[in-house]
Amino acid sequence: MNRLTDHLIIISFDCLSALDFPILSELPHFQNILRTGALIKNVKSIYPSVTYPCHATIVTGNYPKRHGVINNTHLQPGRLSPDWNWYRNCIHGTTLYDEAKKANLTTAALLWPVTAKANIDYNMPEIFANRPWHNQILVSLMSGSPRFQWDLNRKYGHIRKGLNQPELDDFVLESTVDTIKTKKPNLLMVHFTDLDTQRHYHGFSSEEALAAIERHNYRLGRIINALKESGIYENSTVVALGDHSALDENKAINLNVLFHEKGLITSNGKGKIINWKAYCKSCDGSAYIYIKDHYDTSTLHDVRQLVDSLLINPESGIESALTGAQASEKGADGACAFMLEAKKGYFFLEDFEGEFIKTITKEDVNRDHKYTLACHGYSPEKEEYGTIFMAAGKGIQADTLPSIRLIDEGPTFARLLGLDLGQTDGRVIEEILKI
Template sequence: MLHRFIKLICMLLGLAIFQSVVAQEKPKHVVVISIDGFRPEFYMDSSMPTPNLQEMFREGVAAKEVTGIFPTVTYPSHTTLITGTTPKEHGIYYNTLIKEDGSAGGWVYDFREIKSKTLWQAAKEKGLVTASVSWPVSVNAQYIDYNIPEFWSFENPMDRRGATSEKANPKGLFEEVVKNATGTLEINDYNLSSLTMDQNLARIAGYLLRKYRPNLLTIHLPITDGAQHRQGRKGLMVRKAIAGADNAIGVIRDALQKAGIEKETTIIVTGDHGFVDVHTQIAPNVLLAQHGLYEKKGGRPKAFFFSAGGSAFLHLRDENDEETLERIQQLFEELPIEIRSTFDIVNRDQIAIRGGDPRVRLALTAQRGYSFSNDTEGSLMTYKKGGKHGYYPNFHDIATGFVGDGKGMQKGEVIENMYLEDVGKIVASLLQLQLNQDPNFYHSTLKNGN
């Protein structure tokens, strides 16, 4: 499993010698657009309904694949994009908290949970103006001047309007963008139920670009994720969502032109993970329960697997319980071949390579066609069709993408592979920001002014 990463590390060492870029090649503005569930095929496949992305692909620089972090899920990945670090440094390990009984708790949304320095902070330290629209884990982010965070009502999660208004910065910003960018929003105009969400988010970003001209703007477009969860990698709903995301990019590009800052701007379109078609769901906690290992003490099981979709992470009540760890390893190794062949066991060293939860000693990652649940009762394996992510990032389908176009970017450059954490480093280099970490990345993405 590690041979691919060893090869990539060697490639990175060969290509990633940091090269400074002269001031005239640096943009004054960078827009980072994250498309949830963004796949390289969206811009490399000419049959896709993505004229904006394909134009950027021809005119700028792109990657054939971007290797994600582990697990390949939305909130940890977006925190990697904004910090240039993996979860073991920035501290956002999963989309949600974990309850005492091993089930999923509330979503991680508060910026104060992030342990690493962010691009927003680095930009503010340089005196730059920052803005963000619907970016995960951005609530209470004091370094964002104009912030419309990703947030919703806990009482009625479908209604995001009031909660977003409450957490927007400065106060009244949500009302300002509704008045000037979107018009009156009904409940389903501003949630994940329809294509309208991406369009409204793009209009908000466009308004902020024209009105306030931020040096750094980040925006998350979520709708392609839900479509792929429902239909998998292909389907009419997926194509519509992809077309909608591309149209949103067009709205943002148009706003840059109308703001008169297009020639001084770099646009980066990237994502958090790819997608895998699935047909069967595995419940590893059922096996633990069958062997008495899910027994609870003080509300916390002796051992449980926490599902991230395509992977499941083993948590022990006592992290140093070697006896239980060995017993669980043996249980899964001795499963019948027709079950054992549906997943791989990921050890602590492999978890660390892609920055996974350092508290975890062992994880499972599913083969294509399979995913995991947190169920503790019922069958070990059940039929479950759709699309999933969260897998260990060692195959193409789960990779995300990268396209960069504008001032300071190479023209027509295609990179075989890069890492998700490279994106934050590239943005830092473009805006000459200090992230307090190793700045090495694929230097060919940037123009060399020498």
């Protein structure tokens, strides 16, 4: 299969929404992409529409139930900070970067989710120290390309302030520019989270979110300039995309509080779970309910009765419920007993003590970052909840399409590089390609 481009640069602006288009169309570097390239105004995300499953979908072309990354974090009841799906081996099947490596293409990734210990030439994975004895830099070094990361930390580490934004994305930007100039990769994947962070802690349409979009415009411009300075711009394709949108919320649903009251979760009285029969696992705007013992029909019956009662209660904050089989049909984890969808204005947490419905204030958010003022994870079928896709450069035909699905992006990227991801849930968007 012939390659349509020599250098594919995929820039993921986490939480970039289709609703941001009027703002993007006024910013000069996004304008450059829009003027000469392809725009897809509404991209339907996946279920649950959270970052790690979304990014695994982008590189596989498959739904979560197939690629295996069914949530950001693992099911670990009782863990204050559950482990994330950081590692490449969380993904079932092949990926875009695996196929690129097989074709002897040079690959690079900067904070791209689910790439820890991946076979990527120049890899700075998104992973953080999640144990008191872990060191952040060492955890990153050991999970990616040590010499590459060490060099970037030596040059630009002073920019960072831990995981705080916008400093983290500023560090990622300088690392991206450096990687383009020194490595000239055939495939570069970079993940910026500034906008996602601002929306979580300040709200969807906040001044802080708008400022992050403007910073992203600057970052896009720096990346394009780096391609030009490296002499590879004319042979490159630049893609700017989002993974999901977000919705404002101010009420947290703590279903585990009810499970705890009914004896389905037991604790030691000191805030520690010691056993559980049923557990509500948050995906922010949606949630999985898992039954520990699949043969425990009594617990399943109790949970079903509780869910049914909540669905007819307008104050519960729960919009709808799917069985595990129905969740699987939507591409989510069929191993759950139920999958719940929150109403607009609500999201799920995993607290098992306190209030069933907690109203969130700005003070709560400032005090504890498990609380947010906007989040994602909702059904991609919710109104005004799409994300966006734009691409320009070699192999791209100027066009505007009304919509695609997130699962279509991976096969399209593979086609640009002359690769094949095999049988995928998504399709190649041939309408925007110069084949």
